Amino acid sequence: MRFQINAALAAAAVLFAGGVSAQELVVRIGHVGPTSGPIAHLGKDNEMGARMAVDELNAKGVTIGGKKARFELLAEDDAADPKQGTAAAQKLVDSKVLGVVGHLNSGTTIPASKIYSDAGIPQISPSATNPKYTKQGFKTTFRVVANDEHLGGTLGKYAVTQLKGKSIAVIDDRTAYGQGVADEFEKGVKSAGGKTVGREFTNDKATDFTAILTSIKAKKPDIVFFGGMDAVAGPMLRQMKQLGINAKLMGGDGICTGELPKLAAGSMADEQVVCAEAGGVEGEQKAGMDKFKADFKKKFNADVQIYAPYVYDAVMVMADAMVKAGSPEPAKYLPVLAKTNGYKGVTGTIAFDEKGDIKNGALTMYTYKGGNRQQIAVVR
Numbered sequence: 546m547r548f549q550i551n552a553a554l555a556a557a558a559v560l561f562a563g564g565v566s567a568q569e570l571v572v573r574i575g576h577v578g579p580t581s582g583p584i585a586h587l588g589k590d591n592e593m594g595a596r597m598a599v600d601e602l603n604a605k606g607v608t609i610g611g612k613k614a615r616f617e618l619l620a621e622d623d624a625a626d627p628k629q630g631t632a633a634a635q636k637l638v639d640s641k642v643l644g645v646v647g648h649l650n651s652g653t654t655i656p657a658s659k660i661y662s663d664a665g666i667p668q669i670s671p672s673a674t675n676p677k678y679t680k681q682g683f684k685t686t687f688r689v690v691a692n693d694e695h696l697g698g699t700l701g702k703y704a705v706t707q708l709k710g711k712s713i714a715v716i717d718d719r720t721a722y723g724q725g726v727a728d729e730f731e732k733g734v735k736s737a738g739g740k741t742v743g744r745e746f747t748n749d750k751a752t753d754f755t756a757i758l759t760s761i762k763a764k765k766p767d768i769v770f771f772g773g774m775d776a777v778a779g780p781m782l783r784q785m786k787q788l789g790i791n792a793k794l795m796g797g798d799g800i801c802t803g804e805l806p807k808l809a810a811g812s813m814a815d816e817q818v819v820c821a822e823a824g825g826v827e828g829e830q831k832a833g834m835d836k837f838k839a840d841f842k843k844k845f846n847a848d849v850q851i852y853a854p855y856v857y858d859a860v861m862v863m864a865d866a867m868v869k870a871g872s873p874e875p876a877k878y879l880p881v882l883a884k885t886n887g888y889k890g891v892t893g894t895i896a897f898d899e900k901g902d903i904k905n906g907a908l909t910m911y912t913y914k915g916g917n918r919q920q921i922a923v924v925r
Contacts, residue, residue: 568612568613569612569613569614569615570609570610570612570613570614570615570873571614571615571617572609572614572615572616572617572643572864572867572873573616573617573618573619573640573641573642573643574595574599574616574617574618574619574642574643574644574645574646574860574863575618575619575620575621575637575640575642575644575645575646575647576591576592576595576618576619576620576621576645576646576647576856577620577621577622577623577630577633577634577637577645577647577648577649577653577657578591578592578622578623578647578648578649579622579623579624579625579626579649579650579653580592580620580622580624581622581624582624582625582626583625583749583750583774583776583777584625584649584774584775584776586802586804586850587649587774587775587802587804587850587851587852588622588625588649590847590849590850590851590852590853591647591649591671591672591852591853591856592620592856593841593844593845593847593853594671594841594849594852594853594854594855594856594857594860595618595620595646595856595857595860596618596620597840597841597844597845597853597857598856598857598858598860598861598864599616599617599618599860600844602614602616602860602861602864603615603616607864607868608868609867609868609871609872609873610871610872611871614864614867614873616864619637619640619642621633621636621637623647623648623649623650623653623657625649625650625652625653625749626653627652627653627656629653630648630650630652630653630654630656630657631653631656631657631660633648633657634657634660634661635660637666638660638661638664638666642666643666643867643873643874643875644666644667644668644669644863644873644875645661645666645667645668645669646668646669646670646671646856646859646860646863647668647670647671647856648670648673649670649671649672649673649852650672650673650720650721650722651673651674651675651677651678651720651721651722651725652720652721652722654668654670654673654675654678655673655675655677655678655681655721658678658681658683658685658686659681659683661683661685661686662681662683662684662685662686665685665875665876665879666685666875667685667687667863667866667875667878667879667882668685668686668687669687669688669689669859669862669863670686670687670688670689670690670859671688671689671690671852671855671856671858671859672690672798672823672851672852672855672856673688673722674688674690674691674692674693674696674722674725674726674797674798674823675692675693675721675722675725675726676692676693676694676725677721677725678692679692679900679901679902680900683901684879684883685875685879686900686901687882687883687897687901687902688901688902688903689824689855689858689859689862689890689892689895689903690798690823690824690852690855690903690906691823691824691903691906691907691908692823692902692906693722693725693726693728693729693797694729695823695906695908696726696729696797696798696821696823696908697725697726697727697728697729697730697732697733697772697797698729698730698732698733698736699733699821699908699924700726700730700733700770700795700796700797700820700821701729701730701731701732701733701734701735701736701737701739701770702733702734702736702737703733703819703821703910703924704730704733704734704737704739704768704770704795705733705734705737705738705739706737708768708793708795708819710734710739710767710768710793711739711767712740712742712764712765712766712767712768713734713739713740713741713742713766713767713768713769713770714741714742714743714744714745714761714764714766714768714769714770714792715727715730715731715741715743715744715745715769715770715772716744716745716746716747716754716757716761716769716770716771716772716773716781717744717746717747717771717772717773718746718747718748718749718751718771718772718773718774718777719746719747719748719749720749720773722772722773722774722797722799723749723771723772723773723774723799724772725772726772726797726799727744727770727771727772730770730772730795730797731744742764742766743760743761743764743766745757745760745761747773747777749773749774749776749777751777752777752780753784754780754781754784755784755788758781758784758785758788758790759788761790762788762789762790766790766792767792767793768792768793768794768795769785769790769792769793769794769795770794770795770796771794771795771796771800772796772797772799773796773799773800774799774800775799775800775801775802775804775805775808776808778794778796778799778800778805778808778809779804779805779807779808779809779810780808781794782794782808782809782812782813782817782818783809783810783812785812786812787812793816793817793818793819794817794818794819795818795819795820796818796820797820797821797823798820798821798822798823798851798852800818800820801820801821801822801851801911801918802850802851802918803848803849803850803918804850805818805913805918806913806916806917813913813916815913815914815915816912816913816914817913818912818913819910819911819912819921820910820911820912821908821909821910821911821924822851822908822909822911823906823908824854824855824892824893824906824907824908824909825892825893825907825908825909825923825924826891826892826893826907826923827923830893833891834854834891834892837849837854837857837891838854841853854891854892855892857890857891858890858891858892858895861888861890862882862885862888862890862895863878863882865885865888866878866879866881866882866885867881869881882897883897883901884897885897893907905925906925907923907924907925908923908924908925909921909922909923909924910922910923910924
């Protein structure tokens, strides 16, 4: 008798559990970024963008295939380190996530992408710009920002045609991102009829640039381009001032942050820095971006650094593909995600090409005045 009662209770428990699962889908989305280390402020910015999207999806009560979906964010820290990045990727795969938004850096995004590809899990990077990421032939890789060919090339042309650079020096931090964007910058300078007078190297953990800056100073540059992140660019600006180098400092999205003036500790002159963010909105779209930034500030009591809006859009595009496919299963929504065309996001209209790159990616040019970042123009 006891056995019969226990069996009946067990059957009821199974039916109850089945009823709950039939009514609600749990959709786990992974996010990876450097939430520790020198650029933790950028990784945390990205993670907050993901959390904002997940919270909004749950508040809306999204349904997928007729079932209410509850989105969960599984966040991992890769410390901008390739080895830690692949470990984080494998952890997410083992946790059965249904999609991944990240990583922040090209140097972590590229090695992690093979792990996601092998598992068949869609990955959207909100900020990795090295062209190699989408040239590997993986069907699972996407990005919502322009790549370095566009970013670095446009900056190189801008240095010659708009800033009238005659003597341009280049420094990179030897990371996949830093070296890649510096290479494309040099190509852009050359295509615009300009010339570079030297190329120096550092690393993404360096704090002393005396030797390379002294070498550059002897060449009397009017522009110094740095391929790397703001945590290195800030101290570099301080040492440029100490050595009497009055050149403009140019860089890509890695230095184009709200934190740069603090990292430069008062050594940045007005309009000395010119940088570009791999994305941009203008006209009617600007109102949506302004609202996002205000909502972000209200929710997290923090200003957007760079890529939180792109992370937000990446999560939303992924969720939109799941809804259209009627399933959160990667094999079912991946083909729909690949055909994304005309999605109206905070960062603009999103469509992917056959490699997973965003079509018609924009760039926003910035400078700094009074310690504040100011937009110069949006370039396509």
